[in-house]
Amino acid sequence: MLVLEGTAGEGMELLHPACFSPQVRDLLEHAHESFCANVAPDLSAALGAPLQLTVSGLEEQPLAEALASLRRPSVQVVLSMRPGSAPLLVAIEEGALRRFVLHLLGGRGDEQLGGQTALTQLELTLAHRLVSLLADRLSDAWQALLEVSLTLEAVELREERIHLGSPTETVLSISIDVLEQDSVTSLVVVVPHRAMEQALPRPAAPEPAEAEPLRAALASMDVEVRAELPAVELPLEQVLALRPGDVVRLGSRASEGVVLVADGVAVHRALPGRSGDRRAARVVGRLEAR
Numbered sequence: 001m002l003v004l005e006g007t008a009g010e011g012m013e014l015l016h017p018a019c020f021s022p023q024v025r026d027l028l029e030h031a032h033e034s035f036c037a038n039v040a041p042d043l044s045a046a047l048g049a050p051l052q053l054t055v056s057g058l059e060e061q062p063l064a065e066a067l068a069s070l071r072r073p074s075v076q077v078v079l080s081m082r083p084g085s086a087p088l089l090v091a092i093e094e095g096a097l098r099r100f101v102l103h104l105l106g107g108r109g110d111e112q113l114g115g116q117t118a119l120t121q122l123e124l125t126l127a128h129r130l131v132s133l134l135a136d137r138l139s140d141a142w143q144a145l146l147e148v149s150l151t152l153e154a155v156e157l158r159e160e161r162i163h164l165g166s167p168t169e170t171v172l173s174i175s176i177d178v179l180e181q182d183s184v185t186s187l188v189v190v191v192p193h194r195a196m197e198q199a200l201p202r203p204a205a206p207e208p209a210e211a212e213p214l215r216a217a218l219a220s221m222d223v224e225v226r227a228e229l230p231a232v233e234l235p236l237e238q239v240l241a242l243r244p245g246d247v248v249r250l251g252s253r254a255s256e257g258v259v260l261v262a263d264g265v266a267v268h269r270a271l272p273g274r275s276g277d278r279r280a281a282r283v284v285g286r287l288e289a290r
Contacts (some may be wrong), residue, residue: 063166077134
């Protein structure tokens, strides 16, 4: 955690609030472990080569950081969600996809297919079939646990054509290792938080007779409220070199202000200021419920 002592934003934690609850993370991890178990035999049979897929990690981060951390070159697969409208991204290392296509053409996975040259039309057709298989099995896993289906929308070799949302939107990156003989490659599923908002059912509201006692009981509870600035990552050397008067550029415009977080949940946008001789924040808008 990095806290800067200074003027504006003094003592504010430079962290963005967690959006994916532990329950949602566990649900997504289980769904993708099921995907790995189901798709590995199908891929192995199609390629004529044994493959293993394992979930190797989950990381919550802004979309821009998630995209920047993807291995390159990679093939970008966009999936749409039904019901819902938020897209998902599956990034597959291009080298892995080339080896898979080579298997389909009767070659060995350790041979080279085209190097850095563009795939031929035949190779693109075979690659699209493999991607379709991955999309179908991923949809099966989501349907089983979330009652949501995924549909293949686009396969792009140029990532600049992909638009998932705002660069600052929080996503969960689910890394999957693909083990083939002595090689390990990866694919990454990028899940925007708004996709989970659309996928997960909202809890039913209590009946009016039950709501009032519950509201009264909750109203007397103390809740910690704090103002947070966007996160920023700096090399340790640069952090140790900070001196009074140094300026640290954060991940948002000054006009966007701060976020008020109540008990770990982002609830309002606000502008920092003063109330008498105390620091304060003026609420300017409510954030959509997570």
